[in-house]
Amino acid sequence: MFEITVCPVCAGKVRKIKEDWVSEFKGEKYVVPDLEYYICDECGEPVYPHEALKKIEAFSPAYQLAEPV
Ligand SMILES: [Zn+2]
DSSP states (O other): OOOOOBOTTTOOBEEEEEEEEEEEETTEEEEEEEEEEEEETTTOOEEOOHHHHHHHHHHOHHHHHHSOO
C-alpha cells in the first residue's frame, strides 16, 4: 500500500490514524469504522489515501444517492 509521509499542503510530517471516522451528510451523521488516514502534525490537515476514500464512498449516503439506478 502507498504510504503517505508528507503533508500535501505544508510538507509537514503526517501521522497515521485509525479510528471510527464520523461525518455528516445533510444533517445525518454516519460512521466509517476503523478508517485509516493521516493527519498533518504541522497544520492539522487530514490526508486520505485512496483506500480511505474508497471506504468513505462505501459508507457515505452521499455516494449511495449518486449511484445510477
Ligand atoms: Zn500540513
